[in-house]
Amino acid sequence: MTIKDMMKYIESEYSVINDTPCEICGGDYIAKDSDVAVINGIPYDICDCICSECGHEKTFQFCAPFVKDKNTKNIKNILN
Numbered sequence: 001m002t003i004k005d006m007m008k009y010i011e012s013e014y015s016v017i018n019d020t021p022c023e024i025c026g027g028d029y030i031a032k033d034s035d036v037a038v039i040n041g042i043p044y045d046i047c048d049c050i051c052s053e054c055g056h057e058k059t060f061q062f063c064a065p066f067v068k069d070k071n072t073k074n075i076k077n078i079l080n
């Protein structure tokens with residue numbers, strides 16, 4: 001794990017958040033908090049976000065710790 005990989009991982013999370021419109025009003029989500037939780041033995045990065053327009057809250061889950069390029073698609077599948 002290098003700093004560069006870590007940055008790439010975090011960037012991929014934020015790009016997913018930025019690409020996801022609010023389900024209520026279509027506004028942009030802003031990350032307000034993140035934490036790591038272990039679910040079924042798999043660590044997840046849990047990111048609490050809030051809509052900048054209407055305040056609707058949404059929690060994003062990302063497989064953690066580290067996402068390889070081939071897993072980028074899987075992140076989106078989890079969200080869908």
Ligand SMILES: [Zn+2]
Pocket residue numbers: 022023024025026027051052053054055056
């Ligand atoms: Zn909204």
